[in-house]
Structure formats: C-alpha cells, structure tokens
Amino acid sequence: MKFNKIAIIGGGNLGTSIIKGLLKTGDFRNDDVIVSEIRDRRRKFLTDSGFQVTEDNRKAVSESELVIIAVKPQQVDPLLNEIKSAVVKNRHIITYTVSGLAISEVEKKLGAIPVFRLMPNTAIEIGESMTCISYKNSNDDITESVLALFEKLGKAIVINEELMGAATVLGACGIAYALRYMRAASQGGIEIGFSAELSQLITAQTLKGASELILESENHPEREIDKVTTPQGITISGLNEMEHQGFSSALIKGLVTSFNKLDKFKNNDT
Numbered sequence: 001m002k003f004n005k006i007a008i009i010g011g012g013n014l015g016t017s018i019i020k021g022l023l024k025t026g027d028f029r030n031d032d033v034i035v036s037e038i039r040d041r042r043r044k045f046l047t048d049s050g051f052q053v054t055e056d057n058r059k060a061v062s063e064s065e066l067v068i069i070a071v072k073p074q075q076v077d078p079l080l081n082e083i084k085s086a087v088v089k090n091r092h093i094i095t096y097t098v099s100g101l102a103i104s105e106v107e108k109k110l111g112a113i114p115v116f117r118l119m120p121n122t123a124i125e126i127g128e129s130m131t132c133i134s135y136k137n138s139n140d141d142i143t144e145s146v147l148a149l150f151e152k153l154g155k156a157i158v159i160n161e162e163l164m165g166a167a168t169v170l171g172a173c174g175i176a177y178a179l180r181y182m183r184a185a186s187q188g189g190i191e192i193g194f195s196a197e198l199s200q201l202i203t204a205q206t207l208k209g210a211s212e213l214i215l216e217s218e219n220h221p222e223r224e225i226d227k228v229t230t231p232q233g234i235t236i237s238g239l240n241e242m243e244h245q246g247f248s249s250a251l252i253k254g255l256v257t258s259f260n261k262l263d264k265f266k267n268n269d270t
C-alpha cells in the first residue's frame with residue numbers, strides 16, 4: 001500500500017520534523033504532505049518553509065489517507081471531536097504521537113478504524129528516529145505499510161502499548177539526555193584545550209561512532225569499552241572517576257524520575 005497523501009495535524013516541533021523527514025526520503029513531494037496548524041505565526045513559518053499548509057483540519061483529513069496527529073495531549077480531545085465526521089472507515093489510517101493517549105481513547109472517538117500510536121523522536125527530521133509503534137484494527141498490508149514508512153525515517157519497532165511510557169522516556173526524552181552528555185563532554189573538551197567549535201565536532205562524531213559501533217556489532221557497550229581500556233590506563237581512570245561521581249546512577253535515576261512523572265503529567269507534555 002502506498003500513501004499518496006499524508007496529513008500532519010499540528011505543525012509544532014515534532015510535526016515540522018516529521019514533514020522534513022518525509023520530504024527528505026524522496027518518496028514524497030511538497031504536494032503530497034499537508035500540514036494543518038492553528039497558530040498564525042506557525043502557519044506563516046511553515047508556508048515560508050515551502051510546505052503545503054492549511055488551518056482547516058477537516059480539509060487536511062479529507063484530502064489524505066494517512067493522518068499523523070502531533071498536538072499536545074491537552075489539545076487532542078477537541079481535535080478528535082472536530083475531525084470525527086471527516087474520518088472515513090476503510091479510507092483513513094490514523095496515527096498519532098500524542099504522549100499518554102491510549103489507542104482505546106482514540107477508538108472511542110473515531111470508531112474501529114486502523115489506529116497507530118507512535119513514539120518517535122526529533123531525529124525523524126534527518127531520517128534517524130527511533131520510532132516505537134503500537135496499533136489496533138489494522139491488517140497485515142496496512143501494518144507493513146506504516147512500518148515501512150517509519151523505517152524510512154529511522155528505525156521502527158512494534159511494542160506492546162503498555163511500554164509506550166517507557167518508550168517515551170528512553171527514545172523521545174532520550175534525545176535530550178544524549179544531548180546533555182554531548183554538551184558536558186564539549187565543555188570538558190574546551191577546558192582541556194579545544195575551541196568550542198572543534199570540541200563539539202569531536203564530541204558529536206565520537207558519539208555517532210559509538211552508536212554506530214553498537215548498532216552494527218550488536219555488542220554489549222561494555223565489550224567495546226574493554227577494547228579501549230588498558231590496565232592502569234587513562235581511559236579506565238577517567239571512567240572510574242565518572243562512576244565514583246555517580247555517572248551511571250545519575251542517568252538511571254534521571255530516566256526513572258522522568259518515567260515516574262509520566263502519569264502526573266498526562267495532561268501536559270514530554
């Protein structure tokens with residue numbers, strides 16, 4: 001199944017990243033993706049960026065087969081009520097990135113149509129998202145097509161819906177955790193002699209290399225660490241000092257703190 005037209009409702013941070021990612025695949029032209037956005041200034045920005053833009057959510061849905069809803073959790077209820085009559089069974093596939101929104105809630109509003117709950121991250125913009133997906137009311141053809149689409153935008157896996165909260169923290173918030181590591185390492189690099197620019201470049205490429213090593217080899221990170229830690233060497237001394245200062249523990253505690261906040265912030269955001 002090929003999606004001829006995709007509607008993105010909510011042209012904010014993530015919605016914009018998704019449009020950029022879709023266009024970057026080369027499978028879609030500007031005319032194939034329509035973004036619907038209520039905020040004037042945001043619409044102007046999206047139009048100036050060359051995207052097809054509307055403020056009419058129902059029009060965007062009617063013109064498309066695949067709908068990607070990317071609004072904040074507290075904005076989704078009125079939106080579903082608004083688009084309900086434009087959603088056609090056997091034509092539309094509804095996908096959404098809204099955190100904390102159960103598939104059953106969407107089904108309650110829109111009926112038994114194919115619904116895909118997505119948890120991507122902003123690296124979708126460059127085709128490097130980690131997208132976790134749960135779904136309901138689909139068939140093999142639709143499921144394969146949705147998965148294939150998100151595989152073009154990075155890696156995509158199907159998970160149980162109960163794990164969506166964990167996916168939000170590890171995959172979506174995870175971008176911020178990795179970037180904070182990057183900032184800290186860059187600052188350290190400046191202290192030991194590099195310019196800010198070079199320090200950032202070296203840190204970013206080193207992180208990219210570390211990720212690729214693990215993704216390609218599927219080795220445990222510690223196995224790769226063993227290859228660069230000589231007895232009494234400089235790497236192990238630094239690593240052990242980081243652990244004395246609580247490096248791994250801080251990361252795990254931060255992750256769990258984010259996870260524990262998910263319920264409290266169900267009506268707010270990531």
Ligand SMILES: NC(=O)c1ccc[n+]([C@@H]2O[C@H](COP(=O)([O-])OP(=O)(O)OC[C@H]3O[C@@H](n4cnc5c(N)ncnc54)[C@H](OP(=O)(O)O)[C@@H]3O)[C@@H](O)[C@H]2O)c1
Pocket residue numbers: 009010011012013014015036037038039042057070071072073075078079097098099119120121122172269270
């Ligand atoms: N950002 C991430 O990294 C990320 C990752 C995974 C999942 N998510 C989830 O994805 C969703 C979108 O996140 P975001 O960061 O892109 O939020 P965002 O920047 O606030 O974008 C949402 C956009 O949708 C607009 N909007 C609100 N109601 C609308 C409606 N009825 N019709 C059309 N447009 C509407 C908003 O306008 P106003 O500003 O005027 O409200 C805003 O411009 C959230 O539920 C978030 O939890 C985000």
